[in-house]
Amino acid sequence: MNNSQPTLHLSEIIITNNSEPIINGGLLIEDSKIIAVGKTEDFGDYKNKNIKIINHKDSLICPGFINLHSHLLYSKTGKINSSDGLFPWLEQLVSNMKDWQEDAYINSINFGINQALSTGTTFLVENTPSNLSAQELSKSPLRALIGIEVFGSDESETENILHNTLEQMSNCHSRFCENDIKRIELTFSPHAPYDVSKPLWKRLLQWSQENSKLLLTHLEESPDEKLWWQNKSGKAVNFWKSINKLEPKLKYWEKYNSGIDFLNKNNLLSKNIIGTHLCQANKDNLTVLKEKNINLVHCPRSNYYLNNGTANLKLWNELGILWGIGTDSIASNENLDLLQELRFTINQQNITYGFNIPAKGAFKAITSNAAKIISKDHELGYLKEGYYADFLVYDIKDTPGYTYQDPYNLIVFDVDNDKDLKEVWINGSRAWMKERMLNTI
Numbered sequence: 005m006n007n008s009q010p011t012l013h014l015s016e017i018i019i020t021n022n023s024e025p026i027i028n029g030g031l032l033i034e035d036s037k038i039i040a041v042g043k044t045e046d047f048g049d050y051k052n053k054n055i056k057i058i059n060h061k062d063s064l065i066c067p068g069f070i071n072l073h074s075h076l077l078y079s080k081t082g083k084i085n086s087s088d089g090l091f092p093w094l095e096q097l098v099s100n101m102k103d104w105q106e107d108a109y110i111n112s113i114n115f116g117i118n119q120a121l122s123t124g125t126t127f128l129v130e131n132t133p134s135n136l137s138a139q140e141l142s143k144s145p146l147r148a149l150i151g152i153e154v155f156g157s158d159e160s161e162t163e164n165i166l167h168n169t170l171e172q173m174s175n176c177h178s179r180f181c182e183n184d185i186k187r188i189e190l191t192f193s194p195h196a197p198y199d200v201s202k203p204l205w206k207r208l209l210q211w212s213q214e215n216s217k218l219l220l221t222h223l224e225e226s227p228d229e230k231l232w233w234q235n236k237s238g239k240a241v242n243f244w245k246s247i248n249k250l251e252p253k254l255k256y257w258e259k260y261n262s263g264i265d266f267l268n269k270n271n272l273l274s275k276n277i278i279g280t281h282l283c284q285a286n287k288d289n290l291t292v293l294k295e296k297n298i299n300l301v302h303c304p305r306s307n308y309y310l311n312n313g314t315a316n317l318k319l320w321n322e323l324g325i326l327w328g329i330g331t332d333s334i335a336s337n338e339n340l341d342l343l344q345e346l347r348f349t350i351n352q353q354n355i356t357y358g359f360n361i362p363a364k365g366a367f368k369a370i371t372s373n374a375a376k377i378i379s380k381d382h383e384l385g386y387l388k389e390g391y392y393a394d395f396l397v398y399d400i401k402d403t404p405g406y407t408y409q410d411p412y413n414l415i416v417f418d419v420d421n422d423k424d425l426k427e428v429w430i431n432g433s434r435a436w437m438k439e440r441m442l443n444t445i
């Protein structure tokens with residue numbers, strides 16, 4: 005529901021991402037969009053105009069956060085213990101969920117949605133084999149890009165799989181997207197190069213190019229992937245055996261150095277792809293991706309938890325790669341809180357690579373740069389005239405450093421989502437507020 009009357013939000017600090025942070029600013033919105041943003045005095049004698057005023061007083065307003073990688077379906081599996089890496093973890097994940105019925109999945113997805121919203125996420129990039137994420141996200145206020153996960157190593161099944169997934173997408177689209185086409189969008193997520201055959205990947209790439217869609221995929225996440233590509237070994241083999249997926253993979257196996265090598269040599273890379281993880285990608289791999297203008301997503305806490313290593317963001321920056329941040333699922337993370345993810349990233353990059361990410365750069369990774377990665381920087385990621393009114397309101401009156409820190413430092417290091425996040429606005433409407441949340445507990 006949108007407001008027909010323009011509303012002016014007044015706040016001590018406004019981070020727009022478009023100019024220097026505004027001290028004593030106003031954000032004027034109407035329906036779903038921002039009409040103007042500026043200093044309070046720029047709005048003239050607003051009290052005499054037909055404008056509703058909300059004075060947030062000692063607050064900081066900033067663009068909503070964009071989580072570039074999640075799997076809401078796994079929000080309630082509990083954190084699965086796995087220092088043995090990705091594939092034993094996947095085996096445990098499959099086993100934990102084997103008795104779940106539809107209501108358990110729905111419950112799990114909503115647990116994730118509520119956690120994302122209550123920590124300032126306004127846009128979620130979701131990866132799922134099920135239509136339930138779209139069903140539940142369409143009922144929530146969140147914006148989302150949902151990648152329907154595609155698996156298929158048997159080359160002879162390509163057209164069948166494609167036919168079925170296109171049908172699933174069209175069904176999902178007509179049930180959950182048609183009323184609000186801009187808020188929930190669908191695409192495909194070929195799970196990873198080791199799970200999708202050459203011809204199937206080719207068809208999905210073709211589809212993405214013809215329909216101007218992004219393709220979401222996992223790339224070079226764990227050390228076991230290279231072992232598979234190089235000599236059919238590693239922990240993946242046992243996992244695939246346990247879920248009866250090994251046979252077609254062996255049948256069509258060809259030797260490559262890595263998943264990226266497989267995609268590159270078969271001409272299966274394009275700028276439509278968003279690659280996630282890349283903890284095990286070397287400089288050659290990353291150079292290939294940069295040449296194709298592929299944007300990347302880092303999920304540091306999940307990678308750390310699964311013992312997959314970590315992305316070298318210093319190198320990513322040197323190569324000029326555009327990157328953002330995702331949380332992955334709560335099955336391999338503490339929570340979906342992007343500010344916590346960002347703080348972990350900053351510390352880890354500093355310790356591991358001596359790489360200092362300034363607060364402003366870090367903030368852009370979950371706002372404006374993230375919007376660019378999903379090709380939405382013309383309407384999201386900034387508080388700017390004509391953009392969607394997706395923003396957060398933080399109470400900063402008790403925040404240490406409030407009077408002297410620069411606003412990017414304040415948001416990236418000092419605010420606490422549990423305590424300080426007051427309101428989340430999406431599409432010009434209040435999507436979440438702290439008090440309401442407390443009342444429902």
Ligand SMILES: [Zn+2]
Pocket residue numbers: 073074075131222280332
């Ligand atoms: Zn993932």
